[in-house]
Amino acid sequence: MTVCIDNSLPGDSQVVENKNYCDTGELVLDGGFTVPADTVVSSGGFDAPEINAFGHTFRDYDVESLRNKQVEEFYRMNHINQTYEFVKKMRDEYKKLDKLEMSIWECCELLNEVVDESDPDLDEPQIEHLLQTAEAIRKDYPDEDWLHLTALIHDLGKVLLLPRFGELPQWAVVGDTHPLGCAFDESIVHHKYFKDNPDTNNPAYQTKNGIYEEGCGLENVTISWGHDDYMYLVAKENGTTLPQAGLFIIRYHSFYPLHRCGAYKHLMNEEDVENLKWLQIFNKYDLYSKSKVRVDVEKVKPYYQSLIQKYFPEKLRW
Template sequence: MTITIEQPQLDAVAERKAPAGGDPAELVLDGGFVVPDANAFGNTFRDYNAESERKKTVEEFYRVNHIRQTHEFVSRMRAEYGRLDRTEMGIWDCIELLNEFIDDSDPDLDMPQIEHLLQTAEAIRKDYPDQDWLHLTGLIHDLGKVLLHPSFGELPQWAVVGDTFPVGCAFDECNVHFKYFKENPDYHNPKFNTKFGVYSEGCGLDNVLMSWGHDDYMYLVAKENKTTLPSAGLFIIRYHSFYPLHKHGAYTHLMNEEDKENLKWLHVFK
């Protein structure tokens, strides 16, 4: 079955302005959509310093992740998993497969992934009823987490989930738990530890190696299977965990014009 999806209308630009009678710190998009600073349960998103039962688990996750995600490791994993020869299954089968996993990198969510996917898709459908491609993107954006399952190699969590970042250039200090990058071999490699590293200004994020995980894997799956999702959908899938970019504005020197247009939709999605 083929799902035909229309190209998005890239006319919604994110800016900081106060909604009528609202909090001036809220992010408002043209068209009136408000991106909240707190989740549906009233808690602030992504507070890595808040005392919680998950704090130690999350920090240990990032310690290992930041030490082991190297340019060599990412290149090897992309070559191996880019063959897409593990197994074949439908979207709903993948969603059900994720029901047994909880993301150790997330300080906010300790629910099964299936609930997160359905909540994401429904929230987007409510706010953007006419953008069917965006609903679908919300539903499938985390399906790459099947890498945790034995059928897909049973990779450790540090190689599947967590915030993503470019490898092959200097690690930006806005990365969460940045201090652990100092134990990464690439941190001390002059080939990789400068602003541009192996890249060039405006080269485009498509040409940048990102830390390996579910985002890049699902991007490869969708792209190699000739998805009808628009480029903005693929951009969301590959970079929705790239918080240094879409939350802190880091690494923009690597973006091209298409990236800048697609980033508008990523701001809506996050």
């Protein structure tokens, strides 16, 4: 595997005004193509589209559209309401895993009821995105079956939007994630709305390290609550045999300030640095596989069911 990642020091990330874009170098994938941070290219086994489902470039939060107005309102609510205490409360509640018992595939099918209002690139039911991502990775990484399964399940935590899981508001389930308990980095999309977050009134949370120590490890950092952390809890507490890199991807795939912009690297430990390499690879497929290409669900279902059986129990507590 050949991976080229940003080697800049913490604090070196750059934000282009009004674009929420950060210069993180380029990534060379085993599929045989290079994806620069500011360009989407098509080569090798993975056909990376140039535009998203709405006809715009990916993660462009500034283009004038009704969808982006909805996305901005989502982030306004997210940045106001995601506080350190709120996240602690959510983790305490949902780590009980007392909502439902069901299989991984049953949960996949539930996502047909979910559309992510925070996503400027996608308006398809989530099951389509899961299979697009998984199949794209499977094509370029045929021997890494754990990565195929990680792609399939990475967004399953979005079931938190459904009534049987508490019907949490969108701002408490989807969107980019970020740490609480330290300063809000300016690379976070729609950063301006943090001015109304109660945590800004706590001086202990307004420094670079905040309540944490440099190099403490992301495991010890409180990240905004959502589907990432919930699915991580589900997988871990149900005894999955996925490797740590898979759990890292599930837990931090929405942590764009880190894996796209290089923010908060000073809080990472050595294990985080190694796992981030896999997340950097995964993210290109997670983002750029959002297209109108359809996947034959029934055709690929037996393969993914075999992976579920390999890495998970038949029924999980949710």
